[in-house]
Amino acid sequence: MSFPVLFGVLALLTIFGYYLGRSRALKTAGGQVRNLHSLPNYYGYYIGLWCAAPGFLLLVGWMALENTIMDSMLIANLPDSMSSLPAAELSLLLNDVKNLANGDIVSREVIDLDLKDAAAFYGQLLTTSKMLLTAILVAVTCGGILVARGRIAPDLRARNSVEKAAMAIMIICSTIAVLTTLGIILSLLFESLRFFQMVHPLDFVFGLEWSPQTALRKDQVGATGLFGAVPLLAGTMLISLIAMCVAAPVGLMAAIYMSEYAPTKVRGTVKPLLEILAGIPTVVYGFFAALTVAPFFRGLGLDFGLTISSESALAAGIVMGIMIIPFVSSLSDDVMSAVPQSLREGSYGLGATKSETIKQVILPAALPGIVGSILLGVSRAIGETMIVVMAAGLAANLTANPFEAVTTVTVQIVTLLVGDQEFDSAKTLAAFALGLILFCVTLVLNIIALTIVNKYREQYD
Amino acid sequence: MTPDMNQSIPQDTAGDSPVTQSQADAVKLKARNVKVFYGEKQALFDVNLDIKANEVTSLIGPSGCGKSTFLRSLNRMNDTIDICRVEGEISLDGQDIYDKNIDVVHLRARVGMVFQKPNPFPKSIFDNVAYGPRIHGLTNSNSELEGIVQTALEKAGLWNEVKDRLDQPGTGLSGGQQQRLCIARAVAVSPEVILMDEPCSALDPIATAKIEELIDELRENFTIVIVTHSMQQAARVSQRTAFFHLGYLVEEDDTEKMFTNPTDERTQGYITGRFG
Numbered sequence: 001m002s003f004p005v006l007f008g009v010l011a012l013l014t015i016f017g018y019y020l021g022r023s024r025a026l027k028t029a030g031g032q033v034r035n036l037h038s039l040p041n042y043y044g045y046y047i048g049l050w051c052a053a054p055g056f057l058l059l060v061g062w063m064a065l066e067n068t069i070m071d072s073m074l075i076a077n078l079p080d081s082m083s084s085l086p087a088a089e090l091s092l093l094l095n096d097v098k099n100l101a102n103g104d105i106v107s108r109e110v111i112d113l114d115l116k117d118a119a120a121f122y123g124q125l126l127t128t129s130k131m132l133l134t135a136i137l138v139a140v141t142c143g144g145i146l147v148a149r150g151r152i153a154p155d156l157r158a159r160n161s162v163e164k165a166a167m168a169i170m171i172i173c174s175t176i177a178v179l180t181t182l183g184i185i186l187s188l189l190f191e192s193l194r195f196f197q198m199v200h201p202l203d204f205v206f207g208l209e210w211s212p213q214t215a216l217r218k219d220q221v222g223a224t225g226l227f228g229a230v231p232l233l234a235g236t237m238l239i240s241l242i243a244m245c246v247a248a249p250v251g252l253m254a255a256i257y258m259s260e261y262a263p264t265k266v267r268g269t270v271k272p273l274l275e276i277l278a279g280i281p282t283v284v285y286g287f288f289a290a291l292t293v294a295p296f297f298r299g300l301g302l303d304f305g306l307t308i309s310s311e312s313a314l315a316a317g318i319v320m321g322i323m324i325i326p327f328v329s330s331l332s333d334d335v336m337s338a339v340p341q342s343l344r345e346g347s348y349g350l351g352a353t354k355s356e357t358i359k360q361v362i363l364p365a366a367l368p369g370i371v372g373s374i375l376l377g378v379s380r381a382i383g384e385t386m387i388v389v390m391a392a393g394l395a396a397n398l399t400a401n402p403f404e405a406v407t408t409v410t411v412q413i414v415t416l417l418v419g420d421q422e423f424d425s426a427k428t429l430a431a432f433a434l435g436l437i438l439f440c441v442t443l444v445l446n447i448i449a450l451t452i453v454n455k456y457r458e459q460y461d
Numbered sequence: 462m463t464p465d466m467n468q469s470i471p472q473d474t475a476g477d478s479p480v481t482q483s484q485a486d487a488v489k490l491k492a493r494n495v496k497v498f499y500g501e502k503q504a505l506f507d508v509n510l511d512i513k514a515n516e517v518t519s520l521i522g523p524s525g526c527g528k529s530t531f532l533r534s535l536n537r538m539n540d541t542i543d544i545c546r547v548e549g550e551i552s553l554d555g556q557d558i559y560d561k562n563i564d565v566v567h568l569r570a571r572v573g574m575v576f577q578k579p580n581p582f583p584k585s586i587f588d589n590v591a592y593g594p595r596i597h598g599l600t601n602s603n604s605e606l607e608g609i610v611q612t613a614l615e616k617a618g619l620w621n622e623v624k625d626r627l628d629q630p631g632t633g634l635s636g637g638q639q640q641r642l643c644i645a646r647a648v649a650v651s652p653e654v655i656l657m658d659e660p661c662s663a664l665d666p667i668a669t670a671k672i673e674e675l676i677d678e679l680r681e682n683f684t685i686v687i688v689t690h691s692m693q694q695a696a697r698v699s700q701r702t703a704f705f706h707l708g709y710l711v712e713e714d715d716t717e718k719m720f721t722n723p724t725d726e727r728t729q730g731y732i733t734g735r736f737g
Contacts, residue, residue, distance in 0.1 A: 263543065342580040345538060346643065350593040350650055351570030360592065365583050 002130070006059060006137060014052040017145045021047035021152060029154045038159035046158040049165050050148035055141040062133050070125050077121050079114050097122050188439060191432035198426040199227045204433060206230060210396035210407075212416060212427045227430055229437060231398040235406035236438075239317045239392060240381035242402060246321025247377050251328025252370065258329070259336040260358055271333065278326040282386040289319035289391035301403065308403040311393035317402065320387050324377040331376065335369025336362055368453040375449045379442050385410040409434050489514040489654060489684045490535060495549035497530050497539065504530045507549070508710045510703055512654075517676060517685045519695035519716070522705035523731065528688045531705065532656050535686065536572035537565050553654070570597055573652035577659040579639035581631035581646075586623050589631040589642055590614060593650035609649055616682075617645035618675050637668025644675065648683075655679065657687040661694065673698050692732055696720050704728045 025043035029035035036043070071094060075083050082093060093115075096106045100119035152158075196204070207228020254274065258267050294315035301308030308314065339362050347357040363370070393405030394415060416431040490512040497505040505527045512518045520528040530539070537558060539545040551558050558568050570593075581589050590610045593599075600606040610627075614620040619641045623634070631642050640660055647655055657676070661669040676685060676698045689695050695702050696716060703713035704725070712725045723729050 340580070342576060342578055343582060345541065345574075346576060346580040346582065346646075347592070348541060349536065349538065349569060349574035349576070350596070350646065351566050351568075351573075352592075352596050353566050356596045360596070361582055 003059065003063060006134065010052065010055040010059065010137065010141060013055070013141045013145070014048045017047035017051040017141075017148070018044035020145065020149060021045070024149055024152045025154075025158070028152060035154050037155050037157050038162075042158040042162050043152055043156070045162045046152070046156075047145055047148040049162065050144040051141045053165070054144050055137055058133075058137055058140055066129060070122070070129065073125060074118065074122055078118055082114060082118075101126065185439070188432055188436045191429055192436045194424075195426060195429035195433045198429070199433075203227065204229055204430075205437075208398055210412070212412070212430055225426055227426065227433075229409070229434065231396040232407060232409045232412050232434065233437065233441070234398055234400070235313065235392070235396070236382055236408040236410070238313050238400065238402060238406055239320065239388060239408060240378060242313060242317025243320035243324055243381040243384075244374070244378060246318055247324035247328050247381075248374050250321070251325045251373070251377070252332055254325065254329040255332035255336060255370075256358060258333045260354065260362065271330065274326045275330055276326075277323070278330070280323070282323060282384060283390075285319050285323050286386040286390035289315050289387050293319050294391055297403075306403060309393075309405050311391060311405040312403050313392055313406045314402040316388050316392035319391065320381055320384055323384070323387065324380055327380060328373050328377045331373035332366070332370045335366040335373070338369075339365045364456075367456060371449055371453050375445065378445060382438065382442060383410060385414060389414055409438050487514050488512065489554065490686070491550075491552045491555075492531070492535075493550045493552075495531065495534065495547065495551060497527070497534055498546040498548075499542070500544040504708055505534075506708045510710060510713060512684065512686055513701065514653075514684045515680055515682075516701055517680050517687060517699040518701040518703065519699035520686065520688045520703050520705060521690075521692065521695050521731070522711075524690075526705040527708045528703075528705045529658055531710075532658055532686060532688050535654070535656055536569050536574055538569075538574060540565060570650055571652050572654040572656060573647035573650055575640070575643050575647055575655065575657045575660050578663050579636060579643050581634070581639050581642050583630065583632055585628045586631045586634070586642060587627040590645050590649045593646060597650060599650075613645040613649035616648050616679065617641045618671060618678075619645055635668075637664050637671060640664060640668070640672060641675065644672070644679075648679070652683065654684040654686065657685065659688050659690060662690060669694070692720070704731060706731070 021044040022040045024047075025036055025040050026033070033040060074094065074097065075090070078093075083090070085093060092107065096108060097115060097118045099106050100111070100115060101123040204227050207226065208230050209226040209228045210231050211226045213225055258271055262270065290311070294310055294312060297312060297315050298308045298310050343361050343365060344357055347361045352360070388408045388411050392407060392411065394407050394411065395405045396407050396412070397404055399406060413431045413434050416427055416434075488511045490510075492508055492510045492512075495505055495508040496503060508527075508531060510531075520532060522528045533539045534547050535551060535558075537547075539547060547559060553568070553572065557563070558572075582592060584592070587610055590613050591606055594606060594609050600609060611620060611624075614623065619638060622638060623642075631639065634642060640663075644655075644660075661672050664672065673694060676687065679685060687695075687699065699716045701713065702716045702719040704711045704719070704723075704727070706727050712719070712723060712728045714724070719728065720732055723732065729735075
């Protein structure tokens with residue numbers, strides 16, 4: 001049986017265990033719920049967990065280890081001429097064997113007897129593995145159900161056990177989130193280390209030129225790639241700055257209007273509408289920026305005698321700012337609305353005007369949340385890719401002029417990894433180093449903001 | 462409104478000049494046929510009440526009888542509630558406070574308010590008290606502001622407890638201290654009237670006693686209207702008492718008379734604890 005079917009079987013057994021637990025508990029209690037320590041449902045969950053937990057662990061473990069174990073068994077069974085091949089070719093060979101066994105298309109034209117033998121052996125392994133798994137699964141789950149059923153008695157503290165299990169599941173889930181983040185960071189770190197073996201870290205962090213071409217032949221133009229990240233960082237900062245110059249004031253003002261001035265009805269309509277802005281795919285913003293906003297600015301520039309290139313930091317930044325507005329406004333609105341009405345009334349009671357109340361009471365009290373929302377906007381701006389790919393250009397100019405084309409870290413990561421690439425060239429590994437830099441920048445920003453918030457926060461009860 | 466009346470009324474004086482003795486019996490606030498609606502529901506019916514200067518007037522009555530609503534209409538705090546509508550006439554020193562030409566901000570500077578739950582701003586003790594004087598531009602210099610803050614805190618009986626920690630957050634004080642801070646904050650603006658909405662309901666007996674003492678002292682300089690659920694408190698601090706029931710002003714008289722010999726049967730029932 002295949003894995004989906006096995007999971008289905010496990011689910012059915014668990015449901016069966018649940019009903020078994022309920023009826024068993026009621027029976028032992030003589031049909032009287034009040035004789036039981038916990039509600040009958042908990043006895044159901046109790047058996048269900050005893051069935052599902054070991055079964056689930058078994059299935060996941062088997063899925064994780066099956067391939068590795070079967071590969072090594074397959075290799076051990078191959079004739080020496082094949083098993084002594086270099087790693088890359090061996091994995092190609094194994095692929096062919098598996099494809100042959102599954103009846104898929106094989107990459108090589110001549111299929112010799114050895115290969116056919118291996119395929120037959122693999123097919124056999126596969127069948128054995130699945131049969132073995134099915135047998136063990138049924139044994140484990142039925143065993144679990146039986147053990148748990150034997151334990152059910154009116155004074156069994158089923159609720160306590162189930163609650164403990166629920167907590168364990170929640171802990172596991174949160175651990176998964178943390179571990180995944182950790183894994184991503186570590187993989188960034190190790191791949192970056194490989195990159196830094198080819199390019200000196202100082203050249204990377206402080207280098208002023210970026211042209212990541214790696215040549216096929218030594219004598220080609222641009223054979224020596226230049227990996228200076230400064231232009232990319234500068235571009236990212238420039239565009240983010242422009243975006244935040246649009247998003248922060250507009251978003252904040254919109255939030256103030258919505259939470260303090262707007263009648264309930266208006267707020268009920270405007271807020272969801274603004275949040276729709278957040279749902280527009282960034283690629284739509286991207287072509288909006290590239291096809292509408294950028295030409296508009298170029299035309300405007302011509303009227304004023306300025307040269308604005310058709311792919312400019314200005315266009316990308318402004319459109320990105322519009323994209324970020326709903327993040328800032330919606331979150332800020334929420335934190336401002338959460339400021340207690342009693343503080344407003346206290347201020348009005350002293351003869352403060354609405355604007356004085358907002359400036360001196362509401363905004364300081366809501367400051368941590370507002371900074372948080374703006375920070376969220378900044379990290380969106382730094383990480384945003386699609387708009388800048390389409391509207392800001394690819395040229396790695398080191399400039400502070402928003403009318404010129406610039407490029408950002410994210411854009412370069414995209415261009416480095418799009419298309420066929422060797423996975424160990426400096427060009428591809430540079431992407432990891434860039435990712436690491438982005439990560440560090442956002443981390444530092446977060447720390448700075450947290451410090452600011454803690455220093456100036458005005459806590460209300 | 463006659464022109465000479467207009468002249469006699471200082472528009473936005475922040476003077477803390479106490480009303481002189483000759484004016485002591487003057488009516489400070491006058492309510493005529495006041496009706497308040499929340500949407501369709503009418504919360505107050507034809508309330509007529511005179512509140513005299515330099516007296517403490519207490520408003521008593523069972524929950525939901527409209528006494529807080531009445532209090533909040535005296536400085537137009539009800540304006541902050543969208544569905545609330547006030548009819549009738551309320552005048553401060555003879556001037557209709559619901560008149561179109563009245564700036565509600567000036568009105569609230571003259572008629573301050575202290576709330577049921579202490580609501581200090583999340584700022585330092587000093588900034589809490591200095592808030593009002595700052596927004597009204599009452600001072601030109603820092604030393605003057607410090608003087609105002611100190612006077613206000615002294616009037617609220619809080620100075621000795623907080624003078625060494627003026628820069629600490631007001632929210633860090635105890636409940637009773639917070640309420641006195643709120644009173645100091647109201648006093649600092651030098652209003653003419655202070656409205657208090659159950660100022661002691663969240664406080665323990667000792668803090669309550671302190672605030673009651675304070676109210677008695679404040680009477681010298683301010684006109685005070687207090688809403689309270691405690692009969693004893695009304696008897697202790699006020700000179701006049703008004704009894705509200707189901708949105709109607711049932712009876713108002715000298716406190717002593719109200720508590721010893723009320724005219725209305727309902728008042729009698731309420732103050733002896735037979736209902737409410």
